[in-house]
Amino acid sequence: MAEEAKAFVVEFDDVVAAVQAVTTARGHPGLHHFDGDVSRLAPARVLELQIATARALDPALLGVVRNRLTVDVPAVVEGDYLTPAAAAIAVREGAAAGRAVRAVFLHEGDPGQIAANYACREPDEGDQAERAGISAAYSRWLAGQAASHGLPVVEARPWPTLTARVRQALNQGRTDAA
Structure with missing residues (x-):
């Protein structure tokens, strides 16, 4: 975009x-x-x-x-x-x-998906399940705060449609996720 x-x-x-x-x-x-x-x-x-x-x-x-x-x-x-x-x-x-x-705020609440992302990005770091859990909790906090301020929140997945969903959320100013 x-x-x-x-x-x-x-x-x-x-x-x-x-x-x-x-x-x-x-x-x-x-x-x-x-x-x-x-x-x-x-x-x-x-x-x-x-x-x-x-x-x-x-x-x-x-x-x-x-x-x-x-x-x-x-x-x-x-x-x-x-x-x-x-x-x-x-x-x-x-x-x-x-x-x-x-x-717009992107939301990924699945610690397993976040851990998989870390593993791809940082393959030498080993298991990062705890870090991924913290990141998922932070994402939930951001999503809740964004909703309370009337800002759109978009689920990060499915990735192939992310750009279109972000564009739609920005154009409509609505919240798409928890």
Whole structure:
């Protein structure tokens, strides 16, 4: 979709890495929850820290969106640390500026599918079932938050129809998933 619209793609993971590189845990603790070894933490705690990190990054997302509103080149901002609350603010600010800012959240709630994705992407990492469970829980949290902000949520699968379903959700502004 970004290619069709000739949109600039902002991979928010790059923004996260940049923000973390220029901050410290002491000055911005919310951005550095994962600096140390978290492997011994309970999955519920890791999820809590992931949500806290995402929320701490809301100002960075809004900074990116506000900057993109100053130019006529369309952009797509994508990444795991985008919160529905910040996306809703971005949509409102875009409307106030006379610009179309839209948001959609993809949802994958199956830990088995997520583990399989990790295995393909990171074959040397071994079993990542616990991490996949946390990711599925985070996806459910994002979906619930998006729904509460009136933002569309689209199931990630089936993959062959994802682009069409995302386009439809953005055009209709409706929620397709829990």
